[in-house]
Amino acid sequence: MNSKYSLPKDGGLIPDATPKDILCRYEKIPTRIYENESQGVEYIADMIESMIKEHTMHNQSQYSERLFSLGLTTGRTPVGLYRELVKRYNRGDISFKDVVVYSLDELYPIDPASQQSRNYRIREDFLNHIDIDESNIHIPDATVPQAGISEYIGKYEKNIKDIDLMLLGVGEEGQIGFNEPGTFVYAKARLVQLSHSTRNTLASVFHTITKVPDMAITMGPSTILKAKKIILMAWGEDKSDVIKKIVEGDVTSMVPASYLQDHTNIEVVVDENAAQQLTRQVAPWLVGPCEWTPKFIRRAVVWLCDIVNKPILKLEYNDYVENSLSQLLEFTGSYDQINIRVFDDLQHTITGWPGGKPDADDATRPVPSLPEKKRIVIFSPHPDDDVISMGGTFLRLVEQGHDVHVAYETSGSIAVHDDVVLQMVDTARKLGAGDKYEYVKNLIDSKVDGEPEPSDLLSIKAAIRRAEAVAACRLFGVNESTNVHFLNLPFYETGGIKKGELTQADTDIIIKLLREVKPHQIFAAGDLSDPHGTHRVCIEAVLNAIERMKDDEWLRDCHMWLYRGAWQEWSLGAVDMAVPLSPAEMIKKRHAIYRHLSQKDIVPFPGSDTREFWQRAEDRTQNTARLYDALGMAEYQAIEVFVKMF
Numbered sequence: 001m002n003s004k005y006s007l008p009k010d011g012g013l014i015p016d017a018t019p020k021d022i023l024c025r026y027e028k029i030p031t032r033i034y035e036n037e038s039q040g041v042e043y044i045a046d047m048i049e050s051m052i053k054e055h056t057m058h059n060q061s062q063y064s065e066r067l068f069s070l071g072l073t074t075g076r077t078p079v080g081l082y083r084e085l086v087k088r089y090n091r092g093d094i095s096f097k098d099v100v101v102y103s104l105d106e107l108y109p110i111d112p113a114s115q116q117s118r119n120y121r122i123r124e125d126f127l128n129h130i131d132i133d134e135s136n137i138h139i140p141d142a143t144v145p146q147a148g149i150s151e152y153i154g155k156y157e158k159n160i161k162d163i164d165l166m167l168l169g170v171g172e173e174g175q176i177g178f179n180e181p182g183t184f185v186y187a188k189a190r191l192v193q194l195s196h197s198t199r200n201t202l203a204s205v206f207h208t209i210t211k212v213p214d215m216a217i218t219m220g221p222s223t224i225l226k227a228k229k230i231i232l233m234a235w236g237e238d239k240s241d242v243i244k245k246i247v248e249g250d251v252t253s254m255v256p257a258s259y260l261q262d263h264t265n266i267e268v269v270v271d272e273n274a275a276q277q278l279t280r281q282v283a284p285w286l287v288g289p290c291e292w293t294p295k296f297i298r299r300a301v302v303w304l305c306d307i308v309n310k311p312i313l314k315l316e317y318n319d320y321v322e323n324s325l326s327q328l329l330e331f332t333g334s335y336d337q338i339n340i341r342v343f344d345d346l347q348h349t350i351t352g353w354p355g356g357k358p359d360a361d362d363a364t365r366p367v368p369s370l371p372e373k374k375r376i377v378i379f380s381p382h383p384d385d386d387v388i389s390m391g392g393t394f395l396r397l398v399e400q401g402h403d404v405h406v407a408y409e410t411s412g413s414i415a416v417h418d419d420v421v422l423q424m425v426d427t428a429r430k431l432g433a434g435d436k437y438e439y440v441k442n443l444i445d446s447k448v449d450g451e452p453e454p455s456d457l458l459s460i461k462a463a464i465r466r467a468e469a470v471a472a473c474r475l476f477g478v479n480e481s482t483n484v485h486f487l488n489l490p491f492y493e494t495g496g497i498k499k500g501e502l503t504q505a506d507t508d509i510i511i512k513l514l515r516e517v518k519p520h521q522i523f524a525a526g527d528l529s530d531p532h533g534t535h536r537v538c539i540e541a542v543l544n545a546i547e548r549m550k551d552d553e554w555l556r557d558c559h560m561w562l563y564r565g566a567w568q569e570w571s572l573g574a575v576d577m578a579v580p581l582s583p584a585e586m587i588k589k590r591h592a593i594y595r596h597l598s599q600k601d602i603v604p605f606p607g608s609d610t611r612e613f614w615q616r617a618e619d620r621t622q623n624t625a626r627l628y629d630a631l632g633m634a635e636y637q638a639i640e641v642f643v644k645m646f
Helices: 037-062 079-091 118-125 146-159 196-206 221-225 237-248 256-262 294-308 317-322 326-332 335-347 385-399 418-430 437-445 455-476 504-517 534-548 553-557 583-594 613-630
Strands: 031-034 068-072 099-103 105-108 165-168 190-193 215-218 230-234 266-271 375-380 403-408 484-486 521-525 559-563 577-581 638-644
Touching: 031 037, 037 068, 037 079, 037 165, 037 230, 037 266, 079 118, 099 118, 105 118, 146 190, 146 215, 221 256, 230 237, 230 256, 237 256, 237 266, 294 317, 294 326, 294 335, 317 326, 317 335, 326 335, 375 385, 375 504, 385 403, 385 455, 385 521, 385 559, 385 577, 385 583, 385 613, 385 638, 403 455, 403 504, 418 437, 418 455, 437 455, 455 484, 455 583, 504 534, 521 534, 577 583, 577 613, 583 613, 613 638
Parallel strands: 031 266, 068 099, 068 165, 165 230, 230 266, 375 403, 375 521, 403 484, 521 559
Antiparallel strands: 105 215, 190 215, 559 638, 577 638
């Protein structure tokens, strides 16, 4: 599945009104920005299809036998592209008979049959499903003994000739392949030592960092830069910082992908989420004419406040003029009137009534007052995202008398550490509730690296997470018998880190729930920086379901709100509703997060952020409150914010 998720548009740059040279004047590499991953993948697949066909026709006219040479990247980034190419092959649109491929990298040492190996993944996702000749597949052999590995890699380097198109992804620190920060530009294919950061990123695939190989084989920058054409692709907000460094920053060994600025035939292809730090996305008024809607004006003013370090009502005429917002003044008139309108607009996002305030004037409130008691569904990708990300709002909705349902989309079973399972089972044994300790220990001991976990063990882990979720809901006063729903979407239940594709079965489960509840409000996670991609799939599943129900009568009176996960927050320029939390509500939210005992202290996939979830949640919401305060709003303990999808 390629992500089609994107936020509603509200004002912004008018691309057709700006010459391309001006539009991209901050960018040192030609960059194509697509609304979503699916559109970007279509563009790259079109290019590959066209280049292979053109090469084949040229060979036929010149009686040449040179194969089209394609460099393949590995990891999660190209998976959508590979699936699209397989679809085109199955339709008969493209053939790979006359193509030779060279893989960018491989972990070392690793068995090619291991599901964590690049060899296995690139075959499973792509090569096994097309008509390429096995003799034309070149993937580094990570089983070569270390005594002979340098000689082997030297031969691999010499074998890489005339790559017509090199496909690349990029790591969050600017790695291309396994070329870590500090890599010399002239480095060729070689064996490299992996940094702790890279191994930590890979830990989710291996279940623990201790099982991640210390080394890898990789093409070097010198090898990559010899390709005739290069496409670097990136999807999702977690790549936005590094894309800005690559496209707009200086060439530096600390961001190896920045070396690509020196290539004469390169494109960066990204979705809007990965491009969000680029100047034409962050501050489009700096590069061309804009459509100035009220929300877009607010976005510009919030940006200006951050630049000049002033609250909204203290902005002056010179602040606008000296920071390239003259066109805003020309469009709207007096700067002080802009200040007042934006201040009022932002203040009206703040509400203590996220389900609507009874008997109130709706003109300046984010949620209508009627119906007074609403049916609400909160979608939670994992069994704890609801309380981590919007626990205060969740609590407020329940206490204000709304009929709140929680739908846990996945079991979250793989995120339970084995030690936690043993502790839970041992507790039951010591309470006299049953003795399955040895049975469970044997299940754990029978696990095979790279293979799905035993189904009985996953069932226990899923039960642990269900009990934790129910405990948190019980704390908030939600009826666990009628209002807590465990959807167990099939895409997730593979037993391993790698998830299946989103299918109709997933969508049907969500449709069934929504048609039963007929909610007036839907809350869902709009976060795309989840370490294992689950949030991305879950929002797609909800949106797919809503699209299929678009003619349902109840949906006309329903509104959908997006919250963030534990990793990022909405910018204030995008916020449609802000719910302030009192110190007491913060404590109760923390206690709800504490109910998820399996995720406290021992988190299998923490990413680079070592804080516990309750700490991330509190730091984030308190920082949001400080940002509102800095803009001149009232000072609150914490604020949870939401974007309105429809």
